[in-house]
Every structure is written in structure tokens, then in C-alpha cells.
Amino acid sequence: MAIIERPSSEVATPAVVAPSQALGAIRRPVASKGWRSWLFTVDHKKIGIMYGVVAMVFFIVGGVEALLIRLQLALPDGRILSADQYNQMFTMHATTMIFLFAMPMAGAFANYFLPLQIGARDVAFPRLNALSLWLLVGGGLILNASWFLGGAADGGWFMYAPNSGPVFSPSNGVDFWVLGLQIAGIASLIGSINLIVTVLNMRAPGMTLMKMPVFTWMILVVQFLLVFSLPVITVALVLLMFQRSYGATFFDVSQGADPLLWQHLFWIFGHPEVYVLILPGFGIISEVLPTFSRKPLFGYPFVVFSGASIGLVGFGVWAHHMFAAGLGPVSVAVFSISTMAIAIPTGVKIFNWLLTMWGGKIWYTTAMKFAIGLVVLFTIGGLSGVTHSVAPSDTQQTDTYYIVAHFHYVLFGGMVFGLFSGFYYWWPKVFGKLLNEKLGSWNFWFMVIGMNLTFGPMHILGLQGQPRRMYVWTEARAGEGLFNFGFWNMVSSIGSFVLAVGILFFLINVVITARNGKQAPADPWDARTLEWLATSPPKEHNFDRIPVVHHLDEFFHRKYEEDPNTHTMRQIATGEELIRAEEAAADSDIHLPGPSYWPLVLAIGIGVLGLGVVYGTPVMVVGAAVVLLASFGWVLEPSVPEAIDYASPDGDGHSKEIATHG
Amino acid sequence: MAETATHTDHAADHGHHSSTGLSNNKLAMWLFLGSECLLFGGLISTYMLYRGRVQNGPHPSQIYDIPFTSVSSFVLLMSSLTMVLAVTSAQRDDDARTNLWLTITALLGATFIGGQVYEFTTFYREGLGFTTSLFSSSFYSLTGFHGVHVSVGVIMLLSTMGIIKRNKITGNKAEVVELVGLYWHFVDIVWIIIFTLIYLIPS
Structure with a gap:
């Protein structure tokens, strides 16, 4: 330490x-x-903000790539991109969004709020924390440098071998992809070890595991998933690197190689990765929903344990990505059942959120809207996910737009909405200023409408048989009637621009808030967890005095007390007063890590x-x-x-x- | 002297803050080793899948020299014993012995690496290049990865020794030696599994 x-x-x-x-x-x-x-710096807050900035830059890069894809598919015989450029575009769109936006943005929230939520002054290994950030930046630069150094990777985000071997992917794009991901992988591995140690070892006195905020819990589960899944993709990447750069034949079928090896190694990582992406979103809205419903989270232990069991079962479902590969009936049956089983803890969570809101005094802030948006949209995506667990149906849907629709509902509707909910909820904590709620509303509604217009029609396109990753469609094969391929592709493309406008509203909001935003009150949302016991923005040492924890939702219980006669909660202190009290009782010698x-x-x-x-x-x-x-x-x-x-x-x-x- | 004073406080701080009772460093090392299990798991699976796939070049049973590798495996296992002795010396704050045992451990590790280099050279002369067959690629990848781990371990041992000698260590000395030891034992245990699967179980 x-x-x-x-x-x-x-x-x-x-x-x-x-x-x-x-x-x-x-x-x-x-x-x-x-x-x-x-x-x-080695300050977890500065590192968190830098993670956020880097992730946002890559979000815009990935978003532009997505818009180019939708432009290409808006009309028949699209000419915006060549087939080759299109392959690079969707590969890099997915890679960027997953590895360079979603994971780092969750990392930004984790870095910033995890020590604050557990009452610590920094993470366990501040220098390693900085190393994670810079490795991520390095990995991201190497990945994207390929655009200018002979073409980007073009094998799809799961880069199936042997297609990604030197014969079928001769450009250096895949080499850069392999290297960039290995480096970003080291970054995540170091980061995950760091955060696990922080959570397990550095909680404030009195904060038992079952008194930890749900966000911290979900981040903990995610880090365990990363620790045990990243090494597996590292092996896959190393083998591919040996094949591409040093002449080995791991995935060369003519040498007797097994093409399923890559698929297994990739998805043993790839499926836990899906939960790595979604669980931080779940964690964020598990903070937001209770705060804005003015009620404690319904069934806290169930939310925690269902999150943990999602993580655990998430390691046993990877082959449902490979139903079309011919695994044999026993494997298919086993993975079908485990995939259906994972819907149970997920459903538990959704009902917990609904019951948290049930009977609450709901305050429809932008953060709350995004959180409710997540519950609705993720449920839609989750249901189409259950249809994939039925193997016969999945073999129909594999590699169609139905899959694309599904994972965008869970990832965009789930994860991205969770992250945006977190932006609006925690912005005053990080920057001391409230994001504009009116612009926030525009941001939310454009994103909801845009997202449903973009990804909703993809269900229909997929079931009508439009293959995933085709770079062009022709009038002749678009089908008949008004509601043919052409119609839905156009709707989807229009939707993607509505979505982009929604995100533009967010960026405008950020700029306007930075320029003219008013100073936020110390406790603008009447929040429940420890990070609000620090000033906004928090001091370099986070807490003037390390808090002693007695309750789940400690900050709330310091503000409110149960009236023994009426059994209602009455306020005994404001957040502002509590923060002043902490400042008055500040420790005289504060421990801080040194920059390096x-x-x-x-x-x-x-x-x-x-x-x-x-x-x-x-x-x-x-x-x-x-x-x-x-x-x-x-x-x-x-x-x-x-x-x-x-x-x-x-x-x-x-x-x-x-x-x-x- | 100011440095020593702050270090003591630092060490005391460990016990104070740690919710599990394990120090942060040790917990992190265990997590890292847990992650390494999966890394070797992936490589071992690849080898097990490909060990019988020999389109060119020698077959596993034709080139393995089990007596030779058994000896070098024994050397590596003995280095775990000397590592334990180094850790106990460090815990007794006996720098001279700590450094002695660390050096012996490093020498034993280097002997193992020397054996591996010899083995690889011999195999290469007998026609088993890295790209000869799926078997050879997966064999060299797995044992090579392990060899790199041992080499990194040797560097860590020697560096630890040098740093202790110059009294430049930052942090708790006994714990640093113990952490290197944890890594070293892990590398040894993995070798037991690799040795069994590669050399002892016929394909």
C-alpha cells in the first residue's frame, strides 16, 4: 500500500x-x-477523470464509425464505404466501443467512486492505477493507429480464426488489433487486481461486505470476472500473434488445426466480458433508483447475490455463442440450460428495481429517467437474449441483424443508459456543478427515441434474414411491400442520427455547465452513500476524517432517524451540516501517495x-x-x-x- | 533515519487498514497468481488439444528425454525448498542468509533454464522447429511461457538480493521476499502439472 x-x-x-x-x-x-x-498523478480521482475523458473521446470515434455504417446501409447499393472499409468499420466500431469506451468509462466511475464509497483515501496501489490508465491509452492508440498504417483490423470484434490468420487477413490491421488488445488487457488486469484489493482491504471501519453500496459490489464482481477471463483471451491473442508474426499454425486448418479452438478461448473470455460491460450499469442504477424513489433499495442482499451469481454463471454459458458451430447435442443442451438459468438472477434484479420504485416518491430527474430507461430497454434486450438460449431458434438467428438488435438493446439500452444515469447523478460530485436538467431531458428523449428507432427495426430485419456484417443490400433482394428491407434500413439509419443528436445534447450540456453552471449544493439529491460525505468536488484526501460506518446507506442514516412513535423517518441533519462537522473534526496528519x-x-x-x-x-x-x-x-x-x-x-x-x- | 521511521509507520499502517488481515501486496499477489492459473490453463488446453497432431517432424514419444527432464524438474523443485529457507531467514531478519538462499534459488532456477535451453536446442537439431507442426508450436509455446516465467523469477530473485544488499528496499523486507517466494512456488507447481501432462502421460 x-x-x-x-x-x-x-x-x-x-x-x-x-x-x-x-x-x-x-x-x-x-x-x-x-x-x-x-x-x-496517482490520485484516483484525477485518474478517474482522465479515464472518463479518454473513454468519451473513443465513444465519439466509435459513434462516428457507427454513423458511417448506417449511412452505408441507408439506401440500396451504398457507396459510402467499400466492402473492405466496411469490414474495418464494423470491426473497429465494436472493438472501440467495448474495449475503449465501455470498459474505461466503467473504469472511470469505479476509479473515482469506489474509494469514496468505501471511505478510503485512495486505491490500494496508486501507481499501478496510473499504469493501468496509461496502458489503456497506449493500447487504444495502437489499435487506432492501424487506420493510418495500412488499414484497420477487419475480422469482426471476435476476430474468428482462421479468417484472422495471415492468409485471409494479410494487412497489418489484425496485428495492431492483437497488440492493442493485449496491452489494454494488461491494463484491465492490473486495474482489476488493484480494485479488488481496494474493496477487500481498505473499507472504512464498520463497513462489512453487506454494508457496501451496490455499485461497489457490482464493480467488485466485474473485477473478479476480469481477473479470471482476461488471461484466457491473452492466450488466444498470443497464439494468433505467434501465427501471424512468427509462422506458427495454431489456427491453420490445412495443418490439422481445430478452428473451434479460437472460438472457445475467445468466448470463455467473451461471455464474462458481456457481464463486465453490463454490471457497472446495474450498479449505477442501483444507487440512482433508491435515491430518486426516496426509498432504500428493495431486497439489497438479493440484488447483491444475484449480481454475484450472474458473474458466476456468466463463466458457464460461453458456448451459446457457438451453437451454429456444431458442438453436438450434449454441449448444446447444457449451454442452452445454463443460458436460460442466467435469466433468473437478472430477472430478480429487475423486480428489485421495480419494487424499489413501487410506492416511492419518485423524483424524475435526468439521472432517474436514464435509470428507468435502462430497466425498460434492458428488459427488452434480455428477453431477446432468452430467445437465443433456445438453440434451434438461435441457429436461425445467428449472424443476422436480430443478434445486432439484441446486443445493442442490452449494451446501449443497458450499459450506456446506466453510464449516462451516472453522469447526471454524480456530475455535481465530481465537478461541483449540476448538469442542466432541461438539456438533460432533451438528451434523454433523443437518446431513447433514437435508440429504439435504430435498433428496434433490426429485430425485424434480422428475422427477415438480413445477415449481420453485409456491406451492401440491393433493391432486388429487399423484399416486397412497404415494410421491406429498404424501409427498415432507412428507419434505422434515421434513428442513428437522432441518437447522435441526443449525445450531442449531452456534450453541449457539459460545455454549458462548465461555463455557466451554478455551484451545486453539497447534497443535491438527498443521497444515501458515503461519497456524498466528502465535499464536491472531493478534496485531494477525500475525507477529512475516515468515517466509521454503522449502516448500509450510512450517509442517509446520518441524516435521518426513525421516529419511534410514527415509524417514519425524520431528518436530523442536512448533508451540508454533516460535511461541515467532518471538516471540523479533520485528522491532522493525512496520508497521501506521492506522484511518480x-x-x-x-x-x-x-x-x-x-x-x-x-x-x-x-x-x-x-x-x-x-x-x-x-x-x-x-x-x-x-x-x-x-x-x-x-x-x-x-x-x-x-x-x-x-x-x-x- | 527519517526513512526508516516512515517505513515503520507504513508497515503499521498495513495492519490498521486491511479489512481482511492480509496485506494489500499479498492479496494482490494471490489474485495475480489466480489469474496466471487461467493463463497456463489456456496454454495447457491448447497443448492437450494439439499434442497428437503431427503432420511433419518428430512425434512427442520420439524426442522426449524423460530422465534428463526429470533431473531438471528435480532441480526446480529443490529451488522451492531453498526459497522457503530464504523466506524464513528474511523473517528472522538475517540478511546474510536471506541473500545466500536467494542466490542459491536463483542458481537452481538458472540451471533449470539452462536445461530447457539445452533441451530446446537438441529438439531443434532433431527437426522439431517452432513451426514444424501443431504439436511443436504448442509445446514450445507452453514450455516457453513457463521458461519466461522462471527467467522473470530469477531476475526478481537477483534484484531482490541486490536491493537488500544495498539496503534500498522500500516496504517490508520479509514480505517482499515472501511475495517473490509466492511467485516462485507458483511457477514450480505449474511445472509439476506441465511435466506430468507433457512428459509422463503418453499421447
Whole structure:
């Protein structure tokens, strides 16, 4: 744990103590303002915000790719994209949205709010946290650099071998894809270990597992899924890399290889990944729904355990992606049943949310609207998901637009709506300003309508037989009548632009709020969990005093007390008063981790090392050298900033900031 | 001396904050090793699927030298014993012995790697290149991955020793040695499984 102690005043004799150095030469970066304070930070809040910015950039990139796809398919004989460009477009759209938007955006929320929700001052390994971020950025850059270096990957997001082998995918696109994902995978693995340790080890006194906020619980489940699924896709990626770059034949059927090997390895990762994407959304709305229904979450333990069992069963359903591959009746039956079974805990959650709202005093803020949107849209997507578990029906639907409709309902309607709910709910916490509710309403309704217009017709298209991933359709094969392929494709394309306008409203809202937004009250939503006990935005050290937890929804129980006569809750304090009380009782010595160069340097080293697979051994050697150097710098850097790293306390002895060095 | 003082506080802080009683570092190492199980699981599955698929080149039963590999496996297993001795010395705060046992562990590990290099060279001379057959690719991938893990372990052992010698260690010394030890034992245990599956069970 790199939580460090500010040296007490008797040790602070800056003239004598040497600055903290690693490798005997380089000073620890200590800027607390300007770009350096972001680049070398290990503060989980700054890292969380950077995750969010990176994810948002990739959301826009992936969104533009989606719009190009819809433009191509709007009319018969589309000419916007060539077949080859179209393949690259849908591959990169999916890869970007999943690995570079959804996971990092969930990571942004997790990084920012998880320590706050459990009453900690940072994550367990702040430097590793920074490393995760920079590796993700590196992986994302390598993935997208392929656009400019001879074409992007074009094998679909699950990159089935042997199609992704050197014979059928000769461009370097797949190589960059393989490398980018391996690096992003290392980032996720490090991040997940870090967050698990944080949750398991660093909870505030009194916060037992069953007093943790549901968001924290869902993030915990997600991190376990990542820890055990990422290594499997790493194996698949490494084997593919060996085949493409070093002449092995793992997926070469002419050499006797089994084409199902890739599919199994990929989906053993790929299906848990689906829950990695959706569970953070579930977690967010499990915070939002109770807050805006003015009721505790209905059946907290059921929500928690159903989330955990979704995670567990999620490891046993992967082959339902392969029903069309000819696995044999026994496998198909087993995976059919396990897939149906996973609908049960999911259904439990949905009923818990409904019953949370039932009888509540519902406050229709934008955050609440998005949360309700998730419940409705995810249920639709979940139901079409159950139809896939029926293998005979699935063999009909495989590789049609019906599948595309299904996963966009669960991922866009589920995950993205959850994330947007989180934006509106937590924006005042992170930035101290409330997002505009009126624009929020426009944002919500455009997104709901756009999303249903875009993905709803895809059910029909799919059942009419429009194959997934076809780059063009012709009038002759569009079918007859008004409601043919042409009609529904047009509706879908129009819908995608409505959706884009909805997201534009969000971006406008962000800009307007940043410029003229009013200061948000300390507790704008009458919230329930510990993160609201910190100021908005939280101080660098989060809590002035580490809270002692007695209840689930601790913050709520500090504000309200049950009246013994009427059995109703009456307010005994406002959030504002509680925060002031914490400030008054602040700890005098606060432990904070010190910033470091090494996460960034190590991430660059790993990136260069990866590029060596494409650009040859010399590049690899340079990368390896940087990795080795950075590792030693990392290990030798005292996790504790020394006295000289701090400003002289100017007499009061309570300075909590790391000084800027001249 | 200021440094030592803060380190003690740091160590004390561990016990204070940890909800599970395990230190953060140890918990993280266990999680990492759990993840590694799946990594080797994937590679072992690939090998088991492909070990009989030999279109070119020698068949597994034609080239494996079980007595030789048994000896190098024994060397690797013995390194686990010396690792345990290093950890107990570190816990008794006996730097000289810790460094001695760490060096011996590293030497045993290096001997194993030397054996693997020799084995790979011999196989290559007998016509088993990396790309010869599905069997050879999956064999070299699995054992190569393990070899890289052992090599990283050797580097970690030697670095730990050097850092202890120069008294530059950041954090709890006994725990650092124990963490390296956890990794080292894991690599050994994986080898027992690999050795059994690859060499002892005929395909």
C-alpha cells in the first residue's frame, strides 16, 4: 500500500534531507497544478477523470464509425464505404466501443467512486492505477493507429480464426488489433487486481461486505470476472500473434488445426466480458433508483447475490455463442440450460428495481429517467437474449441483424443508459456543478427515441434474414411491400442520427455547465452513500476524517432517524451540516501517495515493446530496455515522498498539499 | 533515519487498514497468481488439444528425454525448498542468509533454464522447429511461457538480493521476499502439472 505519511514537523528539515530519488538521479515529480500534475498523478480521482475523458473521446470515434455504417446501409447499393472499409468499420466500431469506451468509462466511475464509497483515501496501489490508465491509452492508440498504417483490423470484434490468420487477413490491421488488445488487457488486469484489493482491504471501519453500496459490489464482481477471463483471451491473442508474426499454425486448418479452438478461448473470455460491460450499469442504477424513489433499495442482499451469481454463471454459458458451430447435442443442451438459468438472477434484479420504485416518491430527474430507461430497454434486450438460449431458434438467428438488435438493446439500452444515469447523478460530485436538467431531458428523449428507432427495426430485419456484417443490400433482394428491407434500413439509419443528436445534447450540456453552471449544493439529491460525505468536488484526501460506518446507506442514516412513535423517518441533519462537522473534526496528519514518473514511462516501454512485434526486433529491444529501466525506477522509488518534497508547512504544520518545486 | 521511521509507520499502517488481515501486496499477489492459473490453463488446453497432431517432424514419444527432464524438474523443485529457507531467514531478519538462499534459488532456477535451453536446442537439431507442426508450436509455446516465467523469477530473485544488499528496499523486507517466494512456488507447481501432462502421460 503506497499510502504515505506526511513527515511530522520534527523530521521536516528540508535543508538536510535529500530529495526522494529513484535510480539515484531523478527527482519525484511534485507539481500540484498544470499538466504535470495530471501526467504524473496517482490520485484516483484525477485518474478517474482522465479515464472518463479518454473513454468519451473513443465513444465519439466509435459513434462516428457507427454513423458511417448506417449511412452505408441507408439506401440500396451504398457507396459510402467499400466492402473492405466496411469490414474495418464494423470491426473497429465494436472493438472501440467495448474495449475503449465501455470498459474505461466503467473504469472511470469505479476509479473515482469506489474509494469514496468505501471511505478510503485512495486505491490500494496508486501507481499501478496510473499504469493501468496509461496502458489503456497506449493500447487504444495502437489499435487506432492501424487506420493510418495500412488499414484497420477487419475480422469482426471476435476476430474468428482462421479468417484472422495471415492468409485471409494479410494487412497489418489484425496485428495492431492483437497488440492493442493485449496491452489494454494488461491494463484491465492490473486495474482489476488493484480494485479488488481496494474493496477487500481498505473499507472504512464498520463497513462489512453487506454494508457496501451496490455499485461497489457490482464493480467488485466485474473485477473478479476480469481477473479470471482476461488471461484466457491473452492466450488466444498470443497464439494468433505467434501465427501471424512468427509462422506458427495454431489456427491453420490445412495443418490439422481445430478452428473451434479460437472460438472457445475467445468466448470463455467473451461471455464474462458481456457481464463486465453490463454490471457497472446495474450498479449505477442501483444507487440512482433508491435515491430518486426516496426509498432504500428493495431486497439489497438479493440484488447483491444475484449480481454475484450472474458473474458466476456468466463463466458457464460461453458456448451459446457457438451453437451454429456444431458442438453436438450434449454441449448444446447444457449451454442452452445454463443460458436460460442466467435469466433468473437478472430477472430478480429487475423486480428489485421495480419494487424499489413501487410506492416511492419518485423524483424524475435526468439521472432517474436514464435509470428507468435502462430497466425498460434492458428488459427488452434480455428477453431477446432468452430467445437465443433456445438453440434451434438461435441457429436461425445467428449472424443476422436480430443478434445486432439484441446486443445493442442490452449494451446501449443497458450499459450506456446506466453510464449516462451516472453522469447526471454524480456530475455535481465530481465537478461541483449540476448538469442542466432541461438539456438533460432533451438528451434523454433523443437518446431513447433514437435508440429504439435504430435498433428496434433490426429485430425485424434480422428475422427477415438480413445477415449481420453485409456491406451492401440491393433493391432486388429487399423484399416486397412497404415494410421491406429498404424501409427498415432507412428507419434505422434515421434513428442513428437522432441518437447522435441526443449525445450531442449531452456534450453541449457539459460545455454549458462548465461555463455557466451554478455551484451545486453539497447534497443535491438527498443521497444515501458515503461519497456524498466528502465535499464536491472531493478534496485531494477525500475525507477529512475516515468515517466509521454503522449502516448500509450510512450517509442517509446520518441524516435521518426513525421516529419511534410514527415509524417514519425524520431528518436530523442536512448533508451540508454533516460535511461541515467532518471538516471540523479533520485528522491532522493525512496520508497521501506521492506522484511518480514511472507509471507513464513503463506504459510507454510496454507500448514500444509491443510495436516491436510489427516493426522488428530492434524496436522490441528498445522497448524492453525502457521496461526494465522503469521497473527498477519504480521499485527503487520510495513510495514515501520525503520531507523535501513538501512545502515547508509555513508554521501551521497542517499543509496537506505536495509542494510545487521551482 | 527519517526513512526508516516512515517505513515503520507504513508497515503499521498495513495492519490498521486491511479489512481482511492480509496485506494489500499479498492479496494482490494471490489474485495475480489466480489469474496466471487461467493463463497456463489456456496454454495447457491448447497443448492437450494439439499434442497428437503431427503432420511433419518428430512425434512427442520420439524426442522426449524423460530422465534428463526429470533431473531438471528435480532441480526446480529443490529451488522451492531453498526459497522457503530464504523466506524464513528474511523473517528472522538475517540478511546474510536471506541473500545466500536467494542466490542459491536463483542458481537452481538458472540451471533449470539452462536445461530447457539445452533441451530446446537438441529438439531443434532433431527437426522439431517452432513451426514444424501443431504439436511443436504448442509445446514450445507452453514450455516457453513457463521458461519466461522462471527467467522473470530469477531476475526478481537477483534484484531482490541486490536491493537488500544495498539496503534500498522500500516496504517490508520479509514480505517482499515472501511475495517473490509466492511467485516462485507458483511457477514450480505449474511445472509439476506441465511435466506430468507433457512428459509422463503418453499421447
